[in-house]
Amino acid sequence: MYTVKIKTLTPLWTGDAYRKGETLRETGIIGSLRWWYEALIRGLGGTACDPTDTQCNDKSRCDACELFGCTGWSRKFRLEVNTEREITNLSFFIGSRKYIGAKRPVSGVVTKAPAVLTFTPLKEISSGEWQLLRESLQIIADKGALGGRTSQGNGAIKVIENNLPVKNSKISLKGTRANNINCINRPNLADFFFWKYKINFAKDIADLIKEKLFWTHASEHFNIPDNWDQWKKVWKDYGILPIAFHVRDTLRRSIENGEKRHELLGQRGKGSQIFVSHGYKKENNGSKSIEFRVFGYGTADDLIKKLEEDMNNRLSEKLFSSSTKKDSNENITQIEFKATTGKQIIEKLKDRLEVLR
Numbered sequence: 573m574y575t576v577k578i579k580t581l582t583p584l585w586t587g588d589a590y591r592k593g594e595t596l597r598e599t600g601i602i603g604s605l606r607w608w609y610e611a612l613i614r615g616l617g618g619t620a621c622d623p624t625d626t627q628c629n630d631k632s633r634c635d636a637c638e639l640f641g642c643t644g645w646s647r648k649f650r651l652e653v654n655t656e657r658e659i660t661n662l663s664f665f666i667g668s669r670k671y672i673g674a675k676r677p678v679s680g681v682v683t684k685a686p687a688v689l690t691f692t693p694l695k696e697i698s699s700g701e702w703q704l705l706r707e708s709l710q711i712i713a714d715k716g717a718l719g720g721r722t723s724q725g726n727g728a729i730k731v732i733e734n735n736l737p738v739k740n741s742k743i744s745l746k747g748t749r750a751n752n753i754n755c756i757n758r759p760n761l762a763d764f765f766f767w768k769y770k771i772n773f774a775k776d777i778a779d780l781i782k783e784k785l786f787w788t789h790a791s792e793h794f795n796i797p798d799n800w801d802q803w804k805k806v807w808k809d810y811g812i813l814p815i816a817f818h819v820r821d822t823l824r825r826s827i828e829n830g831e832k833r834h835e836l837l838g839q840r841g842k843g844s845q846i847f848v849s850h851g852y853k854k855e856n857n858g859s860k861s862i863e864f865r866v867f868g869y870g871t872a873d874d875l876i877k878k879l880e881e882d883m884n885n886r887l888s889e890k891l892f893s894s895s896t897k898k899d900s901n902e903n904i905t906q907i908e909f910k911a912t913t914g915k916q917i918i919e920k921l922k923d924r925l926e927v928l929r
Contacts, residue, residue, distance in 0.1 A: 573692040574735045576709060578718075580687065581728040581852040582812055583662050583680025585721040594661045596653045596681055601689065602640070604718050604727070607759065608708040610636045611869075615761030615918045616927050618745030622758055635745050639701045648695040657685040660809075664802040666817045667789025675796055678814045678850075680719075680726045682806070691736065700743035706736045707921060715766040715912060716847075716867055723837070723844035725816025728852055728865060742926045759869050764914030765876050767866040769883075771851070772906040776859045777807060785903060787818060787893045811853030813862050818890045819848045819883075823866075825890075826882040827875070836871060845870045860905075869914075884909060 586600025610620035613635050620636035621628040628634055629643040641647035659681045668674035691705075709731060712718050717727030773780060780786065781803045788803075789796040806812040820837065823846060827833040838844035846868035854863050866883070884907060888900040921927075 573690055574737065576689040576691070576734050576736060577686040577732040578689065578713070579730045579732055580682050580810075581730055582717075582816075582850040583678070583682050583726050584687075584719050584729070585680035585726040586719045587721075594681070596655065596659065596687060598651045598653050600719050601653060602647075602651055604712075604720070604722075605705070605708060606636065606640045608712055608716065609640065609704060611759040611761045611764070611914075612704060612708050612711065613745065614758065615914055616743070616745060616921070617929050620758065639697070639705070646694070648693065648697050648701070650692045650694055652690040652692070654688045654690070655683050655685060656688065657683060659683045662802075662806060664799040665789075665796060666814065667793045667796045669790065669821055672790070673793055673795050676724070676817050678725065678802075678806075678816075680721070682810045682812070684810070686732050698744070699737065702737040703743055703925065706734065706738055709734065709736070711761075711917065715768070715865065715917075717849060717865070722847045722849075723820070725814065725848060725850035728849040742928055744928045761914040762918055763869045764917075765868060765871065766912040766914070767880070767883075768863060768910045768912075769866070770854075770857075770861060770863050770908040771904060772908070773860045773862075774903050774905050777813060777862065778804070778859065780903065781807060785892050786815070787891065807853075813851035813853075815862075815864065815891060816848045816850045819864065819866065819887070822883055822887050822890045823848070823879055825886065826879050832875075836868065844868075880909075880911070 584596060586595070586597040606623070610623075613620040618636075619634035621634045621642075623636075623642075628637050629645070633642050633645055637645065639648050660683065661679070661681055663677070663679050665675035665677055668676060712727075713729055713731040716722075718729050719727045721727070781800065784798075784800055786803070788799060803814065806814065824833060824837055827836060836845050846866065849865040851862035851864045854861065857863075871879075887907065888904050892900040892903055
């Protein structure tokens with residue numbers, strides 16, 4: 573067996589049949605790992621079907637199903653998730669700017685001690701498959717998110733220790749369904765963009781929260797209670813600043829076409845193609861700074877550029893409850909921004925690894 577230790581930077585949500593995320597469930601972790609593994613496989617030119625495609629089976633399986641399983645072919649590993657200390661389940665709300673009384677949840681599991689993912693091989697796993705799984709985890713930790721509700725702030729993690737087998741060797745992608753048309757619209761790492769922001773505030777974040785300067789809900793939303801005690805607790809105990817919905821609101825304002833906005837940021841019954849994290853405290857960055865992530869796929873380059881410009885110019889307006897842009901801007905001293913593309917990640921991988929197709 574092999575272990576990976578992770579730290580939750582923002583709440584981790586793995587869900588259950590009742591749409592609750594009060595524990596860490598292996599199925600939610602496996603599903604997320606597969607999603608990223610498939611995106612990486614497609615970016616490298618391999619085959620990864622739509623998991624709901626019943627035609628991918630024991631006799632005709634793609635590169636992703638080879639490791640994660642499909643009809644007639646079981647997954648090659650078992651995953652167990654354990655925590656070294658008691659976990660905490662967050663549950664409070666941020667209001668909606670558009671719908672009076674609507675609430676958006678800040679929820680999921682956080683833990684002060686690392687969570688341990690234990691991978692136990694059940695069948696022979698090739699060195700290339702271990703390598704791809706390891707690379708998928710690293711992409712998640714560096715730039716993406718793990719688990720569910722990753723468009724709502726959840727799932728930013730840090731890998732503390734990774735004991736998966738590594739042998740920078742040849743990766744063989746020889747799926748038998750190379751022309752699988754059903755995966756054309758599925759996530760492909762080559763189409764991804766990744767942004768990482770660092771915000772430097774004028775005051776300690778604890779003081780900004782104490783002074784109730786962040787936007788939480790409109791004054792007319794009488795059914796939404798003040799959650800400042802929760803804000804104080806998650807920042808003090810876990811270094812989390814719950815601003816994912818503030819970031820999403822900034823992005824939504826930038827996409828004027830309603831149909832395109834729903835396509836990229838989701839709507840009821842349809843998932844998002846752009847994902848954001850809550851803010852999280854970075855080690856050695858002091859008490860005035862946080863980092864957060866934005867990433868996505870299926871977005872045209874010109875729109876990505878517009879979103880980037882609007883994020884840099886308008887984010888402060890959405891973060892704070894002040895009615896004036898001047899007052900909001902005074903709370904921030906600097907916003908640092910770094911962009912990476914999935915194509916750049918793939919090219920670096922190809923420089924290190926030999927991919928056979």
